[in-house]
Amino acid sequence: MALTGDMLIGSSSTSASQGTMKALNPATGRPIEPGFALGGPAEVDRAARLADEAFDSYNRISPHERAAFLDLIAERLDGINEELAERAALETGLPVAQLRAEAAKAAGQFRQFADVVRAGRFHGATIDPAQPERQPRPRMDHRMQKIAVGPVAVFGASNFPISYSVAGGDTASALAAGCPVVVKAHNAHPGASELMGRAIQSAAADCGLHEGVFSLVRGAGNEIGEALVDHPLIKAVTFTGSEGGGMALYRRAQLRPDPIPVFAEMTSVNPTFVLPAALAARGDQVGDGFAERMLVNVGQACLKPAILLAVDGPGYAEMREAAATRVSAMEARTMLTPGIHDAYARNTQRLHDLGATTLTQGPEPQGAWEGRSQLLEVDGNRFLASPALAEEVFGPAALLVRLSGIAQLLEVARSFRGQLSATMHIDEPDYDDAARLLPILERRTGRIVVNAFAHPQEVGHATIHGGPYPATTDSRFTSVGMSSIDRFLRPVTYQGFPDALLPDALATRNPLGLWRLIDGRMTHD
């Protein structure tokens, strides 16, 4: 597929209204062809109007048709797997093999959501049948289903240019819910964005859907994103990125005349607690595994385990040694953008300034924007005294926290802000301590992992990629996994309806074959 550099607004290719830009190859520092069109509020307005026009029809097509659309997107993504991975590698400096796998995972996610649409549980179909004889007054028939909230604006991330971008989980779950999607393409990977956008655009056309079901816009600076969040026809926003960026969009959306939900997934250090028995038994394995996972994607992952905490004692030295060995062996690799590289340098310096000691570093970088891996250490008292030590450093650095005892471990656990994940390494003698740690972690994270690492992540029914602020802006939802569709659904009750006017999910003969809650009991009839 030849890249045109256009924006994709409905079925049309739209050229620049505000100049063009080029992607940057972070490995060479050189721009990559072609030029990409930049737009602004005018393009946002056209995309949002089309999305609004598409809503009624897209929200009402059969589950079979909506699932077929998602399956066709998956097929189209598989068809461009190699091309997409190569372009994304050029634009991000990430390894092409990793990006092939990421593209395959993204396609698989659309197929999983096609299954979610066919199963229809997301409707939450509920029926309280009429009780004409009830005293003191009869009960009318009440039926509830969840439907799409309306057009959704998606702001993708830079660090996973496929699975958290144009064809990522936000787009897949919003389309599955019945919401038209307007994506603001990330300027760090415009070519990969166009490839994914064209795959979705062509699938929509081939399924005969209203063109407004998907658009992709692009702009310089904040203006285009602000226009998207402000647009009265946009009814929900998703964002993956920094705390600053996410909160700017969030607060802006809450100041609209009609506030709308913004699910922003922002920052997490994914604390990893090693309890004494596990530490004594396999401190070296934990230290090595931690460092290996920390270094994935050059440490540029929301699930990077960034802080490793253990009580000083048997196994501690082995854990530290194993982690240090792997970190010191890790060659420097190109980071996503020059800006991210520079921030990484500043943030590791900040850890020093706060009193952390460098245990080891990887080899000296060769390229300008390569990130040098680093392992630091601090004791529990210092960590508690400097809350900024618990803030995210985006890149291949990690902090080891040496604790004085279980009491300090629990105190440190309580000091963390909201997290996407937390991990406990435990053996059976640790279970009592783990049971004390567990409620502390439950209040602070959306996922607790035992004897493994949070990254990579499953995409399943039980997956939660969320957590209390600042991990996300709303701990009641997730941005990954099948229940991420819940962000885009709202309930509607139909009271006293004749069957002729009921939606299929609620019709008496259950034409969709759904599990439904009837009179308080789950049934499949």
Place this chain on the structure above:
Amino acid sequence: MALTGDMLIGSSSTSASQGTMKALNPATGRPIEPGFALGGPAEVDRAARLADEAFDSYNRISPHERAAFLDLIAERLDGINEELAERAALETGLPVAQLRAEAAKAAGQFRQFADVVRAGRFHGATIDPAQPERQPRPRMDHRMQKIAVGPVAVFGASNFPISYSVAGGDTASALAAGCPVVVKAHNAHPGASELMGRAIQSAAADCGLHEGVFSLVRGAGNEIGEALVDHPLIKAVTFTGSEGGGMALYRRAQLRPDPIPVFAEMTSVNPTFVLPAALAARGDQVGDGFAERMLVNVGQACLKPAILLAVDGPGYAEMREAAATRVSAMEARTMLTPGIHDAYARNTQRLHDLGATTLTQGPEPQGAWEGRSQLLEVDGNRFLASPALAEEVFGPAALLVRLSGIAQLLEVARSFRGQLSATMHIDEPDYDDAARLLPILERRTGRIVVNAFAHPQEVGHATIHGGPYPATTDSRFTSVGMSSIDRFLRPVTYQGFPDALLPDALATRNPLGLWRLIDGRMTHD
């Protein structure tokens, strides 16, 4: 039960730190004994700290224990039914018989939530079992349940002093979710609030729960509410009341360092559409039924049908006549507060100023703060030209909108902002028009009623009392019905856990006997 006028902070009775106030009898304009203690940020801080302390234990007690607490609250509410209804009648001017029924309904709601707790579906228990043989890498065991978000602040309404107040659905659903509750008592009915608060406080003590599970604070002005919304240990807020009050709390909560969910249920005119065949067949019945429901609670109800819309034609005159007859016969009755009475007078004048014509009024009021019923009419063009005609008038007034045809009916339907409910009166020949109107209403409301009126409301599994802004601040939730518990729940995934550490909802042997989603399939095993 003798009223002491204290605040209830945990298990203690707390006297005033900022003076006292008395309730006002709106029928006489005279204050009622006793004086009620006023507090401020210090009382909020104590209540919030106790709630936070109570969280871990209350969130982890067995479903049986939590349900028993809710059942005991219901029993205590039944025990004070007469006393509560009489005090609430004194403080609100509402009929004591209606308030007895409201108190019984409130008690019933706690029993319904006890059943919800026992059934445990709200956990959304989901298990993706381990797949050790999966390629390219094994899947670990993932289990997800929803748990309580943390302490909840409840701001009750003035208009239903029991069922939307201290012992209303917000408190019941939050306690059912496992959230400790801090109620800010409404100053229009402090005595009723204390009675309900003591019922809950005594139930908590008799169940041996941590005292922080429930507190009731009271204050003059906005300071105490602001302190509640700002308190870092408060994790969610519910509010029922005006758009201005709700949005002030909402926006304040979004400006916290860590934003929290605020579910505010605010304003709705509950448009009622009468389609031509139904109008011709029974315009008189619809007109009479509309007016009867409109006048309930002196028109002081969030579900008051305030706007009646029909195409001019056969049955229209009969509908208008029937509505006018009932409105003109309705004697003036005492409104909830002097402020509400005065706003009602201003707002009906506003309808005149915007071009609506008064068709009829009820008899001249006898008391100072009695609301005189009123029926107004306007044509569709004028209605479309003056969006302010579609704004809520709190009190016994309604607006009839005479439309030129179905096209204008659909256009007017599209002009409405978000609503708690919308109603269609239809006969079979209207079904095609109804099918065109339906998607317009779905986008604008949380409940659509056919051939009945939205008020009164069921409290069931399929109940939704919510809708797009400004009906509420988040259309994805409801403040009434069993799914109102969802406002206070957040998902947590447990990955790779040994059974010994899993919560009961997720333990392999399914000790709670829950319906669970295992590997994508609903099962009861």
